[in-house]
Amino acid sequence: MLSIGLAGKPNAGKSTFFKAATLADVEIANYPFTTIDANHGVSYVRVKCPCVELGIEGGCGRCINGSRFVPVELIDVAGLVPDAHLGRGLGNEFLDSLRLAEVVIHVLDASGSTDAEGNPVGIGNYDPLKDVEFLKREISMWLFGILERNWTKLMRQYTSEKAKPEQIIYEQLGGAGVSDKDVRWALSRMDSDPATWSEDDLRRFAELLRQSSKPMIIAANKIDLAPRENIRRLMELDEIVVPVSGAAEIALRMADKAGVIRYLPGDPDFEIVGELNRAQKAGLDKIRVLLKEYGSTGVQECINRAVFDLLDYITVYPVEDENKFTDRDGVVLPDAFLMKRGSTARDLAYRVHTELGESFLFAIDARRKLRVGEKYELKDGDVIKIVATK
């Protein structure tokens, strides 16, 4: 499953965001469990289900009013403080949990109520813009550390044994979740031979690796407390910034679970359907003002943008019956797979089952009832039947 890391300084609101994003109503949670352990959970991207467009009578039973929730893994990288790469705080142990993350949501306290170390200082007394760079630096210095430890040996392999630099660097970094594509991209951005690099060049290279292997989105959290000026300045940065209130998202999901409101994660509003006491009503009124101003609580938007904008994934629906859009048991649109844009029909076959990939003959684009070959590039929302020899 695709993994998203959640990181930020102490008290920025990571646990709150994590809890909000992994708290799923039974109807949404088509995954057997949402909390794997304290730091790993299942969250969902929200997509438009094809059953509406395809005019399937009675819907597909897998979506809620046309919104489909597709599982992704969320990892709470707790305990990261500035200079963690030097072993400060919980240090490397926690950087290591970033290994699996393909993308990072940087939870940032936009209210300015906590200092660089996460100590409370009162709203507006710390400039949140100061936190934007810290996480990038920690991650790139962590990658730098892994490379630097063995750099002399690696360069000896390169110069005397004529090993390919992309290969030896990739092997060194494989455990940090850096792909060979990331290494090739970062090398292409450097203008000199690795054997001649200074320490500063190696640092620059590590930062390029970070950009490619751990792209980042900023969750400007605590918008319910934050001075508007802080949000405005954060939004003006050359970064992807989403205004967020993790606390509001938890309140809405809990109220929905309790049956007093109807709310789907990512919705711009909610409907009151049960009895509320005065305090609950006042709390929800405040959240409604926030939703009006920002469009949503931002939690679902962060997950969606991380997966679709930063990682460029698409959603694809494999079926066995291209006319009824069902599997062999008659279940309509049974699965939704997240795949990298550029994936082919054959990649999808492999994703369903190795055997299906190996015995692939052709595929059928079920929307157009059109036969396509193994190299057919999948499009977002495609419904595909795979035809194989066995």
Ligand SMILES: Nc1nc2c(ncn2[C@@H]2O[C@H](COP(=O)(O)OP(=O)(O)OP(=O)(O)O)[C@@H](O)[C@H]2O)c(=O)[nH]1
């Ligand atoms: N008002 C408001 N408070 C929030 C929000 N999100 C988190 N908080 C509060 O901020 C404090 C810190 O939140 P946590 O989620 O524990 O922060 P953390 O980043 O996980 O902290 P560590 O576990 O120390 O790394 C708590 O008191 C939360 O209730 C929010 O959206 N609005």
